[in-house]
Amino acid sequence: MAVGGFDEVVEPGPEVAVVDAGWLEGHELPGYFDLDLVDDIVDDLRRLDVTPAQFRRRGATGLLVGNAVVSFTGPEMAGGQPTGSWRDRLLNRGPTLKEAAAPGGRLLIWDGTPSFRQWIDECQRRDREREECTLKHAEQAAERARIQAEEALQNNIDDGAHFVNPYTFVPLPLQVLRSRPAGHERAAEGNLTGYIDASFHLKTPMMLDNDFEPPGDGNPQQVVVRVPGSSIRGAVRSLYEVMTDSCLSVIDADYLPVHRAPLRVDPKARLAVVTKCATDGSPTHVRPTSRIVWIPALWLHAHFPIHPENLRSGQLITFDEAKVSAQKYGTGVYRDELTSSGRSTIKLAVGAAQAGQWVVHVADAGAKGRHPASRIFVAVGKLEAHDIPLADGAWDDYRARCLGSQDVERGQLANVAPAWTAPEWQGVVVNHAHQPKRGPKQHHVIGSRRKSDGALAEGDSIWIIPTSQGGMRSASGLSMSAAWRIWGKGSVRDRLPDKSLLPCTDPENLCPACAVFGFVEQRSGKAARDRAREQNAYASHVRFSAFFETDKPVGVQQIHPPPLRSPRPSAGNFYLAHPDATPPLRESGVAKLGHSSAHWGANDNPLRKIAGRKFYWHGQQDWDTDPTPRQKRRDTPQNKDAKRWLMEEGSELRGRVYFENITRTQLAFLLMAVDPGRLQGLDGAPDAIGELQTHLGGGKPLGFGSATATVTVVAEDAAGRCLSTTTPLDADELMAMQAPVPPDAHWLPGLAKALSSQAVSANRIWYPTLGNFNRRATTAQQREFDESHKYYAAFSGANKPRQVEPLARMRTLPNIDEASQFMSNEHPGEQ
Known part of the structure; x- marks a missing residue:
């Protein structure tokens, strides 16, 4: 084969490769290219819709390019013409790929105008145009998506039936890696010692500690505010733990929630009256009852005509027991009820409980809205002659189950309670609302029940399960109603993605956060007593100023905040992950009549995992917003006397964070935990996430304490700090230090979103509600709007009869990586 214009002698063989792509660069001479080469030339050929595999299928072993005159010789050639040709139609141009026989196979020959190099240049130009067009289309698509997202956002705001839950969860790491910490016995070479001066700038008012009490009469004033450094430390450490994939340092691994039991009466349950208490206020003995009778509450109101709330749990009565008859409520289901002829025989009893008297027990009527007030019964029990002690563990079990009650404020159980005869007896008025088929809603007071706050006193009534202990009768299973609370299934320990997430316990093997902030092993119960003398802790390498304070007087004012109750991890629809939740309502589980899918242990195969670390969204409406914003107390009877002080927005808290003998990486993460705004400069952080803020102080669910930070750092070599030559x-x-966060860090997008000031709409952050944001102008509408428990009841998967409300599956919390965090409170099919 001879190629005109090519000045080298070519000896074609089974594999033809005369020149390579690097040699051809800048030349327009012909040459052969081995089809096995992986270079830009092969990529360019794909523009002809021809791949090396196609070359091979045609038997070709090489490609000849160029504009030179090419002549062919060989037995398969006819008249010097190739046996076939392909037209390149990609760019509507005229180059021809011809086949030519050659020893060991066939060659594809580029023949014609333009030259191969010109064709490449044209392709590159077309590529640039195509890329620009693709980029333009992508920008247009992104703009359309942005407009659609804004329209969807606005629609969710306008319809008034969508809200954003105040908190979300940043996913947990799949595993926590531990290592030996630096220790405190010597300074490691290359480690750093110094301090960080931090200033926190309040973007919303900050709720101060309960014990903050400035001088004066409670009116707004200007004072220098000092905030304990320990509270700042907690906020910084929580961020450090997320950023370093550390353990859950503050967690009750054995926590098991309690749930409201299905509406049924345990046949073994009996009423009892507390008769004796220990010096610490805990009950030790109760007087059990031998028989349970049910009486309509309105019949008892004849003895409390003006104030029916004075019908209290623990009230003693007598009546004619002969007027009791068994009433049937289903196949084989009976209960004893006082007949109408026995109504006139009811009399109030006074003094201490006596055998033969009956004790009244008033329970919550919230689950009985389908019944008119005339069908609301209270249980009464006939007292026996002798007291019985509480079984071992019965009191602790009762108090643990009380933790799930709405009567418990800020997660703190009451330790003592006033006696039933004391004027300050603590009760809750039981109101009943019934909506008949015709006419307005009816409201009645049933009576007053004892608070389920973990404390009981002499004279209080309680449900018990009689049992035997050591051959003697005792009382166990204490509860506030016949169908009260049951334990869930699957503790926190069992629901973690990996056991390595449990708090650190070995000072020689610590997670990244404990290696810097230190740890003290959490112990409880018998384990604490048995190991009380064994020290199992690691001292911190960081220390916060005793106080962070303002450098000048700032404005503070006292407010009545809305009620703040303790967290409810028992709400498994929010606190547990639901990978099977289906859009758009994020429903999960199988709806069952009377059985909640949200309970820990319900529909758990396998066990649903903990959703993650909890964070509250940033955002707060203006105080003069109408209707009332969520951080402002509505006109409700709850927490009338609760008061808290607020430090005004725009104030600045300053303090110092000392560190000793830590690595540069640890310092970089510490700086980022103090000033999370540094996340914005990381690869992998979402764009346009707004200002990144941290939470300080109390009232986080109400949007208080959002703050940004600025820092300066001073450090020196830890090992040489005592040398006179150290500088x-x-x-x-130091300020430019970047923490080594990989772009694909699993926590980065979620944490950045959770800390963003613009992640969600501030005017729709609200605890779950069945109300409509556009219909809460009156006090009654606002009170109903605030009743979050109704949302959980409607969307827990524990369905009620169809004639009451539509069946609804369990609604779950949106994952933090979902574009919209809105939740709907509408039933499917409702408009």
Whole structure:
């Protein structure tokens, strides 16, 4: 084969490769290219819709390019013409790929105008145009998506039936890696010691500690505010734990929630009256009852005509027991009820409980809205002659189950309670609302029940399960109603993605956060007593100022905040992950009549895992917003006397964080935990996430304490700090330190979103509600709007009869990586 214009002698063989792509660069001479080469030329050929595999299928072993005159010789050639040709139609141009026989196979020959190099240049130009067009289309698509998202956002705001839950969860790491910490016995070479000066700038008012009490009469004033450094430390450590994939340092691994039991009466349950208490206020003995009778509450109101709320749990009565008859409520289901002829025989009893008297027990009527007030019964029990002690563990079990009650404020159980005869007896008025088929809603007071706050006193009534202990009768299973609370299934320990997430216990093997902030092993119960003398802790490498304070007087004012109750991890629809939740309502589980899918242990195969670390969204409406914003107390009877002080928005808290003998990486993460705004400069952080803020102080669910931070750092070599020649490290270098966060860090997008000031709509952050944001102008509408428990009841998967309300599956919390965090409170099919 001869190629005109090519000045080398070519000896074609089974594999033809005369020149390579690097040699051809800048030349327009012909040459052969081995089809096995992986280079830009092969990529360019794909523009002809021809791949090396196609070359091979045609038997070709090489490609000849160029504009030179090419002549062919060989037995398969006819008249010097190739046996076939392909037209390149990609760019509507005229180059021809011809086949030519050659020893060992066939060659594809580029023949014609333009030259191969010109064709490449044209392709590159077309590529640039195509890329620009693709980019333009992508920008247009992104703009359309942005407009659609804004329209969807606005629609969710306008319809008034969508809200954003105040908190979300940043996913947990699949595993926590531990290592030996630096220790405190010597300074490691290359480690750093110094301090960080931090200033926190309040973007919303900050709720101060309960014990903050400035001088004066409670009116707004200007004072210098000092905030304990320990509270700042907690906020910084929580961020450090997320950023370093550390353990859950503050967690009750054995926590098991209690749930409201299905509406049924345990046949073994009996009423009892507390008769004796220990010096610490805990009950020790109760007087059990031998028989249970049910009486309409309105019949008892004849003895309390003006104030029916004075019908209290623990009230003693007598009546004619002969007027009791068994009433049937289903196949084989009976209960004893006082007949109408026995109504006139009811009399109030006074003094201490006596055998033969009956004790009244008033329970909550919230689950009985389908019944008119005339069908609301209270249980009464006939007292026996002798007291019985509480079984071992019965009191602790009762108090643990009380933790799930709405009567418990800020997660703190009451330790003592006033006696039933005391004027300050603590009760809750039981109101009943019934909506008949015709006419307005009816409201009645049933009576007053004892608070389920973990404390009981002499004279209080309680349900018990009689049992035997050591051959003697005792009382166990204490509860506030016949169908009260049951334990869930699957503790926190069992629901973690990996056991390595449990708090650190070995000072020689710590997670990244405990290696810097230190740890003290959490112990409880018998384990604490047995190991009380064994020290199992690691001292911290960081220390916060005793106080962070303002450098000048700032405005503070006292407010009545809305009620703040303790967290409800028992709400498994929010606190547990639901990978099978289906859009758009994020429903999960199988709806069952009377059985909640949200309970820990319900529909758990396998066990649903903990959703993650809890964070509250940033955002707060203006105080003069109408209707009332969520951070402002509505006109409700709850927490009338609760008061808290607020430090005004725009104030600045300053303090110092000392560190000793930590690595540069640990310092970089510490700086980022103090000033999370540094997340915005990381690869992998979402764009346009707004200002990143941290939470300080109390009232986080109400949007209080959002703050940004600025820092300066001073550090020196830890090992050489005592040498006279040691000088501080360059401040600019320290400030420019970047934590080694990989772009694909699983926590980065979620944490950045949770800390963003613009992630969600501030005017729709609200605890779950069945109300409509556009219909809450009156006090009654606002009170109903605030009743979050109704939302949980409607969407827990524990369905009620169809004639009451539509069946609804369990609604779950949106994952933090979902574009919209709105939740709907509408039933499917409702408009």
